[in-house]
Amino acid sequence: GAGVSQSPSNKVTEKGKDVELRCDPISGHTALYWYRQSLGQGLEFLIYFQGNSAPDKSGLPSDRFSAERTGGSVSTLTIQRTQQEDSAVYLCASSAAGGNSYEQYFGPGTRLTVT
């Protein structure tokens, strides 16, 4: 079946512009996560959705970052007034509710470059 997809795969934007990053999770997965990864580094947690609700937004770096999820499916991460330090790969993951494995399935990421 289809995995997690993200778009665009690459985004180059000028400092100060707004960007929207999209994530399509695996069908039926109720949990959705956004992470940020700097070159060759580990994952920085941004936000977690369960259904359309975000019980944990603690990782969002500033109020310029926001995310929403609609219909328990597609999620959009929005970065307003982008800064150069926002340049990174933004990864989305989804997982099924319940179970003991807590496996997260990742998309290929969106590489954001702020010039």
Add this chain to the structure above:
Amino acid sequence: TQLLEQSPQFLSIQEGENLTVYCNSSSVFSSLQWYRQEPGEGPVLLVTVVTGGEVKKLKRLTFQFGDARKDSSLHITAAQPGDTGLYLCAGVRSNYQLIWGAGTKLIIKP
């Protein structure tokens, strides 16, 4: 504060050699996961270890969870170029929260 420390950060070895990478924490986790990430892709789960002292084998990869469930190791026997990638460990804290290490970048030279 990095709750999960991975070492080494970088390892480059010749094909056929053995290696071990480590994932250490002062915190206890209900379980621990290992992922591998290749360039341009998201991480992919390799294994989940749940019980203290547990050892899991996946072909040439052997994963061990410490008795106290605070640390883990990944041993690769006879490494191959296809093993090249970023190896990430993640501690499971709750039914949704994973605590991630910074990763070990592994290069296997033919």
